[in-house]
Amino acid sequence: MTLRIQGLTYRYGALFALDGVALDVKPGEIVGLLGPNGAGKSTLLRMVAGLQPPDAGTVHVDDVDLWRDPIAAKRRLGFASEHPEFYEELSAEQYLAFLAAVRGLDPQAAAGRARELFASLGLAGRTDEPVRGFSNGMRKKLSFLAAILHRPRLLLCDEALEGFDAPAALYARETLRALAAGGAAVLFSSHVTEAVERLCDRVVVLHRGRVVRTLARAEWGVPSPGLTTLERAFLELIGVPAAEVPA
C-alpha cells in the first residue's frame, strides 16, 4: 500500500474537521476525493503532505510513518496545492532548479524534464520571469509541475487542475495516468465531478470530516472516451490538432 491513513482526526475548537478518517491508496491507483465545501478535503491533504500534524491518527507513505520519519516520507510524495505559494521573486525555472537540488535529483535529467513539462503545460517562454507576475492558471500549472518533477510515489492533488486551460488539463490528466501506470498512487481532490469521473479508479466521498462512502468505478460507469465535442472544437480554434492531444 502506498498511502495508508488510519483514524485521522483534527479539530478546530469544538468542530471536527476530520473525524477518524481511514483510507488506503494502492500503487497504480488514482483515488478521487469528493465532498462539499468544508468537508475536510484540503485539511486531509495538508496532513498527508506533512503540513499540519493531526490530533490523532497515522499517515503511512510506503510503510513510512509520516510524523515519525517525515524526511523519508516526504521524499516519496509530491503535493500540488489548491492555493499554491512560491518564492515570488524567483523565476519558474529557478524555483524548479531549487526544488530539484533540495530533492537531490540529477541536475541534467531534472532540467530536461522541467523543459519538457514547461512546454507541455504551455509555460515555455515564461520560465525566466519571476513567479509573482504569473496568472492564477500559470501558478497552478507551476505548482502541479513542481509536484511531479521528481516522479513521486505518492501524488496529492488539491484541486490542482482547476484553472488549467483545456490543452494543459488534458495533458495533466494524461500525466497523472502515466504516473499511476508507473506505479505511483494519486489522491485527487476536485470539485469538478466530470474530472474525477474521467480520471479516477475509485472515489472517496468525504462529508463533515468523515468518509461516508467509497465508490468503485463500476458504480458510475465508464465515461465516454476521447475528447468532448466542445473540447474538440476549442482545440481546433486555438490551433491545437485534437489528434496531438491525449484523450
Place this chain on the structure above:
Amino acid sequence: MLEHAPDLAAAFARLERSLLRRRWAAIEPVLRFEIAALVAFLCASLFWRMRLRLGSIAFAHGPWAAAADGALALAGLALAGGALCGARHALRLAPGSPAPPWLALPIPPVEIHRHLARTSRPLALWAAAPAVAILAAGVGIVPGVALLAFAGGFGIVLDRAARLGCAAAFGLALLRTEPHPGCDATTRVLAVAARPVRAARSGAARWRGDGAFAAFLRKDALLARRPGAARGRLVPPLVFGALSVLVWTAPIAPGAVSTVALALTLMAAAGVAGWIVALAASDPFPVVRSLPLGPGVVWGTRVTWAALGAVTLAAGQALGADLSPAPSATAPVAGTALVALAIGVLGANYAITLFPRADHAERILGIALAISITASLMIYYLGWALLLAALLHSARRLPRWARSEAA
C-alpha cells in the same frame, strides 16, 4: 433595474469611512502604542531642538525673526506632507497597482479619481504632529498672535500642498498615457493604472546537484538580489555597517568613538538578524514543509549568513580602527564578532522556531535585544547573560520545527 440616480457622494463617503475604520482596525494595539511612542519621542526631540533654535534667534534678532524661522519650518513640513501625498498617489496610479476594477463600474472616471485623491490626502496628516511640536516650541518665544496665525495657516497650506501633490502625481501619470480618441485624461490614467505589469526576466536557472544546503544558500542569495522584502531588509545592516566603519574617521573624542562604533555595529547586527527573519518569511510554508528537509539545513544556512555578517562587521571594525587618525585606536574585533554572531543566530532561531509567523519572530527578537541592551546599561555583562539565555531557550525549540506554529 435602475429606479433612481445613485448618490455617488454618499456612497464614496461611506466607502472612505469604512476603509478608514478597517485600516485602523488592522493596526494591532501594540503597534498603535509603538507608533504613538515613536511619534511622541520624535516630536519631543524636535520640540527641544526647535526651542533652543528659536530661543537663540529671538535672543539675537528679536521674536519676529524667530517667528519667521518657525514659519519657514512649518512651510517646509507642509511641503513634505504634500510630497508624501503625491508619492502615495503616484504609486496608486502606477501601472499594476492593486485596485478594484474601477472602470468596470458605471461611475464617471472623474469621481473615481476624486475618491482616490481623497484617500491619498490623509497621509499629509503625518506632518501635523511635528507641526504641533514646532508650535509648542515657540510658546513664550514667538508672539502669540503669530503662533495662532501659524496654527490656522498651517492647516490650510497643508491641505493645499496635499492637493497639489495629488495633482502633480496625476500629471505625471498622464504623461505615461497615449492620446486616444473619445477617451478623457482620467480614463486614460485609470486604464494605465489597471494594466498588469509584466515582471522583468531573470537569467537562466543554474541546475546543480550540490545538495539542499547549497541550494538554500544560493536561493537566499538570489532573493537578496531581487526586488522584494529580503532585499529591502538588507539596507539597514549595510547602512549601519558602513557607518560603524566610517565613524572611526569622524572628529569624535577618542574615548567615545569606540562606543559609538559598537552601538552602530550592534544596530547592523540587529539588521542582519532582521534580514534573516525576512529570508525565513519568504519561505513559502507549503513548499518548504512538504520537502524532505529537516530543521538542520534551514537553520544551518541561516546561521551561515549570521556568521558571514558577524565576520564582515568585525573586519569592518578592524579596518575602521586602522583608518582612525588616533594612533592608539583599537577595536574589540573578537567581542564584536561574538556579539554579532549571537544576535544573528538568535534571529535565525526565532525565524525557524516561529515559522511561518515572521511578525512574531521579529517582535520577540526586538524584545530580546532591547532587554539585553537595557540590562547591559544597568549591570555590565548582564546583557550577555540574557542574550545567552535567549539563545539557549530558542535553540531548545529548534527540533519542534516540524510542528507548525500556524496550525
